[in-house]
Amino acid sequence: MEKSVVVSHVTKKYKMFNSNSDKILDLILPKGYGKSFYALQDVSFDANKGDVVGIIGVNGSGKSTLSNIIAGIVPPTTGQVTVNGEASLIAIQSGLKGELTGRENIELKCLMLGFSKKEIKDLAPQIIEFADIGDFIDQPVKSYSSGMRSRLGFAISIHIDPDVLIIDEALSVGDQTFADKCLEKMNEFKKLGKTIFFISHSIPQMKKFCEKALWIQYGQVEGYGSMKEIMPQYEAFIANYKKMSNEEKAAFQEKMRARRTAEV
Ligand SMILES: Nc1ncnc2c1ncn2[C@@H]1O[C@H](COP(=O)(O)OP(=O)(O)OP(=O)(O)O)[C@@H](O)[C@H]1O
Numbered sequence: 001m002e003k004s005v006v007v008s009h010v011t012k013k014y015k016m017f018n019s020n021s022d023k024i025l026d027l028i029l030p031k032g033y034g035k036s037f038y039a040l041q042d043v044s045f046d047a048n049k050g051d052v053v054g055i056i057g058v059n060g061s062g063k064s065t066l067s068n069i070i071a072g073i074v075p076p077t078t079g080q081v082t083v084n085g086e087a088s089l090i091a092i093q094s095g096l097k098g099e100l101t102g103r104e105n106i107e108l109k110c111l112m113l114g115f116s117k118k119e120i121k122d123l124a125p126q127i128i129e130f131a132d133i134g135d136f137i138d139q140p141v142k143s144y145s146s147g148m149r150s151r152l153g154f155a156i157s158i159h160i161d162p163d164v165l166i167i168d169e170a171l172s173v174g175d176q177t178f179a180d181k182c183l184e185k186m187n188e189f190k191k192l193g194k195t196i197f198f199i200s201h202s203i204p205q206m207k208k209f210c211e212k213a214l215w216i217q218y219g220q221v222e223g224y225g226s227m228k229e230i231m232p233q234y235e236a237f238i239a240n241y242k243k244m245s246n247e248e249k250a251a252f253q254e255k256m257r258a259r260r261t262a263e264v
Contacts, residue, residue: 001048001049002048002049002084003046003047003048003049003082003084004047004048004049004051004083004084004085004163004164004195005046005047005070005081005082005083005084005087005164005195006046006080006081006082007043007044007045007046007066007069007070007079007080007081008044008079008080008081008082009042009043009044009078009079009080010040010042010043010044010066010069010076010078010079010080010081011038011040011041011042011043011076011077011078011079012038012039012040012062012065012069012074012076012077013036013037013038013039013077014036014037014039015032015034015035015036015037015264016034016035016036016037016261017034018034022034026264031264032264033264034264035261035262035263035264036261036262036263036264037260037261038219038259038260038261038262039062039065039219039260040062040065040066040069040076040216040219040220041219041220041259041260042079042220043062043066043079043216043219043220043221044079044221045214045221045224047195047197047212048195049084049193049194049195050190050193050194050195051195051196051211051212052186052190052195052196052198052209052210052211052212053195053196053197053198053210053211053212053213053214054197054198054199054200054206054209054210054212054213054214054227055067055197055198055199055213055214055216056206056213056214056215056216056230056231056234057215057216057217057218057222057234058217058218058238060218061216061217061218061219062216062218062219063168063199063216064091064168064169064199066216067089067091067166067168067197067199068089068091069081070083070087070089070164070166070197071087071088071089071166072087073089073095083163083164084163084164085162085163085164086113086160086162086163086164087162087163087164087165087166088157088160088162088164088165088166089157089166089168090150090153090154090157090158090165090166090167090168091153091166091167091168091169095109096141096149096152096153097141098140098141098142099140099141099142100140100141101137101138101139101140101141102128102131102133102136102137102138102139102141102144102152103124103128103137103138105141105152105156106120106123106124106127106128106152106156107120107124109156109160110123110124110160113160115160123159123160126159127152127155127156127159128155130154130155130158130159130181130185131148131151131152131154131155131156132151132178133148133151133152136148137152147175147178150171150178151178154167154171154178154182154185158182158185158189162194163194163195164194164195164196164197165186165189165194165195165196165197166196166197166199167182167186167196167197167198167199167200168199169199169200169201171183171200171205172200172201172202183205183209186198186209196210198210203231203235206227206231207227207231210227211226211227212224212225212226212227212230213225213226213227213229213230213231213234214230215230215233215234217237218256218259218260219259219260220259222234222237
């Protein structure tokens with residue numbers, strides 16, 4: 001099987017400060033000051049061409065951080081990501097420039113990817129048609145609703161023909177008709193043997209669309225395998241957590257917090 005994405009020992013650390021004076025101490029002291037928070041800790045896995053991987057995990061586990069790292073938007077603190085080809089991320093907070101209009105954003109993204117003026121002229125109408133946001137296409141993106149941003153982001157990403165597509169919650173803000181249209185496009189993508197990472201809070205959507213599941217649990221890989229194998233484990237964890245008393249929940253959260261924090 002040809003590998004399309006290899007993530008090797010990726011850790012993402014953020015500094016945490018309790019006050020501004022801590023920030024200043026961090027700048028002054030040679031060893032730094034404050035605490036570090038691990039958004040991701042030693043994450044390793046790989047995906048083959050044609051894999052459709054659902055990334056699952058509770059809020060704050062590190063799913064979006066991982067998406068951004070695979071897409072090359074955020075660098076890992078340590079570790080390596082190898083992507084065979086071009087990766088494109090569609091997220092609610094996608095890389096659209098708020099001051100530019102939808103049309104200008106399309107042109108900018110295509111230019112950044114090295115498309116020629118002629119190619120952009122051919123592609124732009126297709127993207128605009130798919131996004132289907134009417135006259136808003138000539139308005140600054142900052143005036144868009146989250147659903148409109150998602151529509152434009154999805155339309156751009158799907159038409160620039162990336163090898164790896166990462167969809168982070170982008171289908172949760174639009175209406176059902178648009179989500180269905182996107183799922184149809186994603187199926188076409190799947191058939192072309194491209195790799196897709198999909199993040200959604202809709203478990204039925206994940207089960208329907210993804211063959212594999214990557215379970216990120218408080219910054220670490222808890223499981224990676226077929227959706228059939230991993231999803232029941234995740235659902236069992238959620239069910240167990242719900243049954244815990246408030247004290248047990250607090251103790252568990254404290255344990256996870258301790259696992260994710262370190263002195264600088
Ligand atoms: N720039 C940042 N600075 C500090 N902490 C951050 C930063 N970005 C993310 N984090 C922290 O890293 C952790 C992982 O966040 P991330 O958004 O990746 O989780 P997620 O699994 O996508 O969550 P959700 O399901 O709520 O979208 C969170 O605790 C978050 O607060």
